[in-house]
Amino acid sequence: MNSDILQVKDLHVHYDTYSGVVKAVGGVDFSVRAGEKLGLVGESGCGKSSTVLALLRMIKPPGRIVAGQVLLDGVDLLRLSDEEMRLARFAAISLIPQGAMNSLNPVMRIREQMADTMRAHNGGRPKRELQDRVRELLQWVGLSDWVANMFPHELSGGMKQRVCIAMAISLKPKVVIADEPTSALDVVVQRRVMHTLERVQQELGASVILAGHDMGLMAQFVDRLGVMYAGLLVELGATEGVFEEPLHPYARLLIDTLPSLDRKGDFKGIPGVAPSLLSLPPGCAFQPRCPHAFDRCSVDEPAWQEARPGRWVACHLWTEGRG
Amino acid sequence: MTALLEAHNLTKVFGGGLLSRRRNVALDNISLVISGDRPSIISIAGESGSGKTTLARLLLGISQPTSGQVLYRGKDLKRLSREEWKAFRREVQAIFQDPFEAFNPFYKVDNVLNTPIVKFRLARSRSERRELVGKVLDMVGLRPEETLGRYPHQLSGGQRQRVMVARALLLNPKILLADEPVSMVDASLRATILGTLLKLSREMGISLVYVTHDLTTAYQVAETILVLYQGSVVEVGDVEKVIRNSQHPYTRLLVGSIPLPNPKLKWGTEAIETERTGGRSGVGGGCKYAGRCPLVMPACHEQLPPLYRTDSRRATACFLYKESPAVEGVELMSSLSQGEQASHKNG
Numbered sequence: 009m010n011s012d013i014l015q016v017k018d019l020h021v022h023y024d025t026y027s028g029v030v031k032a033v034g035g036v037d038f039s040v041r042a043g044e045k046l047g048l049v050g051e052s053g054c055g056k057s058s059t060v061l062a063l064l065r066m067i068k069p070p071g072r073i074v075a076g077q078v079l080l081d082g083v084d085l086l087r088l089s090d091e092e093m094r095l096a097r098f099a100a101i102s103l104i105p106q107g108a109m110n111s112l113n114p115v116m117r118i119r120e121q122m123a124d125t126m127r128a129h130n131g132g133r134p135k136r137e138l139q140d141r142v143r144e145l146l147q148w149v150g151l152s153d154w155v156a157n158m159f160p161h162e163l164s165g166g167m168k169q170r171v172c173i174a175m176a177i178s179l180k181p182k183v184v185i186a187d188e189p190t191s192a193l194d195v196v197v198q199r200r201v202m203h204t205l206e207r208v209q210q211e212l213g214a215s216v217i218l219a220g221h222d223m224g225l226m227a228q229f230v231d232r233l234g235v236m237y238a239g240l241l242v243e244l245g246a247t248e249g250v251f252e253e254p255l256h257p258y259a260r261l262l263i264d265t266l267p268s269l270d271r272k273g274d275f276k277g278i279p280g281v282a283p284s285l286l287s288l289p290p291g292c293a294f295q296p297r298c299p300h301a302f303d304r305c306s307v308d309e310p311a312w313q314e315a316r317p318g319r320w321v322a323c324h325l326w327t328e329g330r331g
Numbered sequence: 332m333t334a335l336l337e338a339h340n341l342t343k344v345f346g347g348g349l350l351s352r353r354r355n356v357a358l359d360n361i362s363l364v365i366s367g368d369r370p371s372i373i374s375i376a377g378e379s380g381s382g383k384t385t386l387a388r389l390l391l392g393i394s395q396p397t398s399g400q401v402l403y404r405g406k407d408l409k410r411l412s413r414e415e416w417k418a419f420r421r422e423v424q425a426i427f428q429d430p431f432e433a434f435n436p437f438y439k440v441d442n443v444l445n446t447p448i449v450k451f452r453l454a455r456s457r458s459e460r461r462e463l464v465g466k467v468l469d470m471v472g473l474r475p476e477e478t479l480g481r482y483p484h485q486l487s488g489g490q491r492q493r494v495m496v497a498r499a500l501l502l503n504p505k506i507l508l509a510d511e512p513v514s515m516v517d518a519s520l521r522a523t524i525l526g527t528l529l530k531l532s533r534e535m536g537i538s539l540v541y542v543t544h545d546l547t548t549a550y551q552v553a554e555t556i557l558v559l560y561q562g563s564v565v566e567v568g569d570v571e572k573v574i575r576n577s578q579h580p581y582t583r584l585l586v587g588s589i590p591l592p593n594p595k596l597k598w599g600t601e602a603i604e605t606e607r608t609g610g611r612s613g614v615g616g617g618c619k620y621a622g623r624c625p626l627v628m629p630a631c632h633e634q635l636p637p638l639y640r641t642d643s644r645r646a647t648a649c650f651l652y653k654e655s656p657a658v659e660g661v662e663l664m665s666s667l668s669q670g671e672q673a674s675h676k677n678g
């Protein structure tokens with residue numbers, strides 16, 4: 009039985025810059041099951057946004073999707089015509105982009121912005137119907153009717169973020185992608201926004217992909233977690249399993265160096281810096297920082313493999329059967 | 332001894348003119364003291380809209396208080412001579428919340444770093460300038476070849492933010508006011524950047540004002556924390572006390588909402604109150620948290636609770652603690668700024 013709603017295969021995204029080609033996504037494979045919440049976590053610049061933008065074909069020049077497949081219910085989104093893709097956005101797969109709440113149109117009332125999105129897809133629906141739908145959507149994300157009459161600057165960050173969620177779900181997509189939906193919000197509002205997203209997801213029966221860097225948020229929210237490093241997925245598995253026993257050395261360090269209320273003044277980031285996406289080191293991209301690196305790591309790129317049932321990892325410790 | 336930077340009873344009201352719909356008391360009688368005789372780290376925490384950025388802008392002299400004053404080396408910012416103002420602008424540096432706003436989209440990011448070098452004559456030659464830029468970028472974990480020569484939109488969010496930290500480091504300030512400097516970076520890098528700030532603070536005697544809603548890192552870097560709610564201080568004191576043993580019901584809610592990086596310890600699913608919808612109460616009403624507070628008492632609706640000094644290094648503005656002596660803000664903050672003899676020895 010295959011309950012995967014979305015399958016991403018060997019996805020590559022490059023940006024052409026003066027200094028060379030930035031390999032922001034260097035061959036990523038994962039799938040999302042119907043109704044599940046999947047997290048993509050990784051440090052700044054590792055390619056999370058590029059990955060999720062590519063799923064919707066929203067990469068802008070100088071970026072381009074170089075290779076890969078994005079199968080939504082078996083249909084490769086990368087092969088749709090532009091018009092077909094435009095219709096699929098929002099209706100089948102939708103995105104709450106990073107910083108979305110700051111990109112609401114400042115001179116347009118919330119009502120109009122929401123109606124615009126819906127109109128772009130359903131053409132000339134009667135005005136009344138649209139208004140009712142706006143009200144219903146706002147209610148769904150826990151906002152009062154009057155919010156519809158407001159301009160973005162009259163709302164708090166948490167309220168704006170919920171407007172963005174409401175827009176993303178307005179056409180009942182099967183997959184909702186949220187890129188750092190709460191990184192500018194305080195913890196209380198964050199918790200509220202995440203509860204909203206979770207509730208909506210359950211009611212819609214949609215799948216959610218959450219991209220971000222907050223391991224705490226991931227632990228609280230997602231069912232499965234993918235860890236990205238330098239444009240690649242290095243580990244993927246059930247959230248509890250990954251936290252309990254990370255298989256990849258990077259994931260292990262990431263979890264071991266998490267700040268917590270128990271470890272004060274313990275400022276250990278992971279030593280070293282992530283490699284340049286302009287020129288990745290040979291072999292495994294993490295090898296220069298890896299405490300377990302051995303000869304083979306600087307020669308061969310480790311394969312993406314299922315080390316244990318449901319636990320994927322790209323690391324020679326597992327290729328070798330040493331883990 | 333005069334403190335380096337002080338805020339006395341700052342209040343900031345937005346709107347309030349005849350035509351405005353409602354008065355918005357963004358900041359209500361806030362005091363702060365940064366002595367400067369030793370590097371101190373104070374964190375300002377609170378939910379979105381609680382007035383953190385407003386306070387930061389007042390401290391920087393970018394915006395004027397409705398009442399109260401900001402003193403730099405004992406002198407009101409409004410009375411500084413040109414020379415003194417220039418010294419102030421160099422000694423007190425800021426890193427702002429939204430790094431994108433600080434960038435001009437039409438200039439390469441190099442411009443952000445070169446401008447202060449030119450303005451404050453930090454380098455004598457091109458090569459010295461390059462070296463300096465390389466050094467500060469390195470401090471924040473950025474590589475020149477991946478950063479320079481690019482336009483702001485060609486960097487990831489976290490990369491842009493780190494460029495701003497690097498910029499502030501160029502100037503060797505006495506006080507670094509950082510408004511959410513690391514909200515967009517991951518935990519490891521956050522630790523690295525905060526570690527850098529902490530190291531600079533110790534080695535170069537820089538005092539930090541760390542504005543954030545990330546209580547975990549606030550707990551880790553700061554000695555003193557000030558928790559704001561709708562423009563008022565609800566709890567202030569040693570971070571150890573305020574975070575580990577919170578008193579004010581709002582602080583407790585905040586601490587309880589921290590997403591723990593442990594899938595086995597889930598957030599409670601109890602209903603969290605809905606977004607504040609109406610206007611905010613004005614000065615002199617009851618406690619601003621009364622409407623949301625699970626422990627609300629009749630007295631809470633009648634007057635604003637003063638700060639009660641519940642122990643030597645902490646005060647809480649809540650009637651639950653009315654047995655303790657009330658304390659005035661400036662006095663409290665001055666005494667907290669004196670450091671906590673030997674109780675804080677970390678790192």
Ligand SMILES: Nc1ncnc2c1ncn2[C@@H]1O[C@H](COP(=O)(O)OP(=O)(O)OP(=O)(O)O)[C@@H](O)[C@H]1O
Nearest residue numbers: 023032052053054055056057058485486487488489
């Ligand atoms: N328009 C662009 N031109 C050139 N390089 C780009 C562009 N957009 C992104 N990049 C580069 O691609 C890499 C991946 O960026 P991306 O925004 O996907 O990272 P991210 O994981 O989302 O980071 P963050 O957590 O900071 O948002 C980064 O090195 C970034 O500098």
Ligand SMILES: Nc1ncnc2c1ncn2[C@@H]1O[C@H](COP(=O)(O)OP(=O)(O)OP(=O)(O)O)[C@@H](O)[C@H]1O
Nearest residue numbers: 165345346355357378379380381382383384385386
């Ligand atoms: N220029 C302004 N004009 C009118 N109101 C303002 C202005 N700047 C801030 N405010 C109001 O002052 C209050 C405090 O805002 P402030 O930006 O200080 O909050 P904050 O604590 O920094 O929030 P965040 O965590 O979202 O950055 C808010 O109600 C805001 O709407």
Ligand SMILES: [Mg+2]
Nearest residue numbers: 056057106487
């Ligand atoms: Mg991103």
Ligand SMILES: [Mg+2]
Nearest residue numbers: 383384385428
């Ligand atoms: Mg702010």
